[in-house]
Amino acid sequence: MNRTLTLADDTFWVGVNDHETELFEALWPLPYGVSYNAYLIVDEQVALIDAVKGHFLTEHIQKIAAALPPGKTVDYLIINHMEPDHTGAIRILRKAFPGLTLVGNKKTLDMLAAFYGLDQDCLEVKDGDVLELGRHRLQFHLTPMLHWPETMMTLDTTTGVLFSGDAFGGFGSVEQGLFDDEADLELMEGEMLRYYTNIIARYSQMVQKGIEKVKNLTFRVVAPTHGVVWRKDPGRAVSLYDEWSRQEGEPGVTVAYASMYGNTQRLVESAVRALVERGVPVAVHNLSRSHASYVVADIWRHKGLLLACPTYNTGLFPAMDDLLRLLENKMLKNKQVGILGSFAWSGGAVKAMRQFTDTLHLDLVEPVVEAKGAGTEEDGEKCRELGERLADAVMGDE
Numbered sequence: 311m312n313r314t315l316t317l318a319d320d321t322f323w324v325g326v327n328d329h330e331t332e333l334f335e336a337l338w339p340l341p342y343g344v345s346y347n348a349y350l351i352v353d354e355q356v357a358l359i360d361a362v363k364g365h366f367l368t369e370h371i372q373k374i375a376a377a378l379p380p381g382k383t384v385d386y387l388i389i390n391h392m393e394p395d396h397t398g399a400i401r402i403l404r405k406a407f408p409g410l411t412l413v414g415n416k417k418t419l420d421m422l423a424a425f426y427g428l429d430q431d432c433l434e435v436k437d438g439d440v441l442e443l444g445r446h447r448l449q450f451h452l453t454p455m456l457h458w459p460e461t462m463m464t465l466d467t468t469t470g471v472l473f474s475g476d477a478f479g480g481f482g483s484v485e486q487g488l489f490d491d492e493a494d495l496e497l498m499e500g501e502m503l504r505y506y507t508n509i510i511a512r513y514s515q516m517v518q519k520g521i522e523k524v525k526n527l528t529f530r531v532v533a534p535t536h537g538v539v540w541r542k543d544p545g546r547a548v549s550l551y552d553e554w555s556r557q558e559g560e561p562g563v564t565v566a567y568a569s570m571y572g573n574t575q576r577l578v579e580s581a582v583r584a585l586v587e588r589g590v591p592v593a594v595h596n597l598s599r600s601h602a603s604y605v606v607a608d609i610w611r612h613k614g615l616l617l618a619c620p621t622y623n624t625g626l627f628p629a630m631d632d633l634l635r636l637l638e639n640k641m642l643k644n645k646q647v648g649i650l651g652s653f654a655w656s657g658g659a660v661k662a663m664r665q666f667t668d669t670l671h672l673d674l675v676e677p678v679v680e681a682k683g684a685g686t687e688e689d690g691e692k693c694r695e696l697g698e699r700l701a702d703a704v705m706g707d708e
């Protein structure tokens with residue numbers, strides 16, 4: 311059962327696939343599961359690179375045991391990221407492998423003490439430090455706020471495997487293909503974007519700093535803590551994160567709308583029709599149906615965003631309010647934004663959406679449409695015009 315997967319010389323995947331957790335971080339749906347990737351380097355000294363969520367410890371230990379030669383134990387646990395989905399069972403892991411030294415930077419060790427009361431047999435490493443296992447040389451590169459303060463990467467300079475922590479990771483389990491040359495990449499890259507936008511995106515500036523650092527390293531495999539291991543095209547993992555953290559966006563428009571009785575929806579349809587006729591890729595989300603994690607991923611993907619919302623108790627419909635707060639928290643930028651809304655007496659939703667674009671310094675595409683009730687013929691025409699203007703704004707010379 312526990313056939314060991316090999317990444318490079320003496321280097322094995324000892325991670326697990328999780329199909330039990332419904333919501334990652336109690337927030338984000340996992341229709342394709344998620345993997346907790348951990349790796350074992352078997353040398354004179356044996357190093358485990360990251361661990362798994364506590365619930366999966368038994369399977370994890372079985373895999374480690376299958377990869378360990380007789381008489382060997384695990385000497386080091388390298389903690390690239392302290393979050394409990396990689397360290398939850400660390401105390402038991404220590405019992406399973408007595409003498410296990412915990413390796414992390416200063417911030418990791420502070421957290422280990424705070425989370426698990428562990429402060430013995432720890433080895434503090436600094437940026438650029440090297441740990442020799444025998445033939446294998448592990449070099450540590452601190453990449454703070456990717457997406458926690460203690461995050462770092464570990465490069466095995468002997469094999470060229472870059473253990474990148476959560477950076478370059480994605481949702482989606484890996485039993486149908488651990489490596490990029492065997493996985494369903496269309497699906498996995500979609501799940502990677504959803505992971506990026508929902509877990510990492512707020513720290514996009516720090517991702518850029520991390521990528522600058524990574525570009526100076528020589529590696530031939532990128533092995534993150536979640537999702538696909540990139541051995542055929544490791545540069546692709548880096549370039550996807552690079553693209554997403556720059557927030558440049560592809561030509562296309564994501565439509566995020568709410569509608570209780572259909573008035574806003576019909577206005578949206580007029581605008582979308584104009585986009586479709588211009589050949590613009592469109593992703594339409596009814597916020598009462600689509601989970602925000604998918605909406606945010608599509609918003610990140612496209613240059614254009616159409617927000618449409620009825621007024622609800624003088625302000626935004628709650629699902630739109632939630633979405634806009636989420637996008638503010640993620641410091642969304644560089645979007646071409648259209649706004650439309652429907653009201654019956656006071657209005658308020660359109661004003662709130664305008665405030666959102668002002669706060670984030672997004673480019674407002676005119677005309678803003680604010681229709682009373684179902685709206686007039688003229689409102690319908692304005693929605694079409696808004697669709698055309700958005701098409702011009704996002705397609706450029708395409």
Ligand SMILES: Cc1cc2nc3c(=O)[nH]c(=O)nc-3n(C[C@H](O)[C@H](O)[C@H](O)COP(=O)(O)O)c2cc1C
Pocket residue numbers: 568569570571572573574575620621622623624625652653654655656657658682683684
């Ligand atoms: C619970 C509720 C609260 C509303 N609050 C307001 C409001 O404060 N001000 C306003 O102008 N219209 C308000 N409306 C009216 C809607 O904004 C209006 O009917 C709009 O056309 C609904 O668009 P929809 O069909 O896309 O849901 C409210 C409607 C409902 C159902």
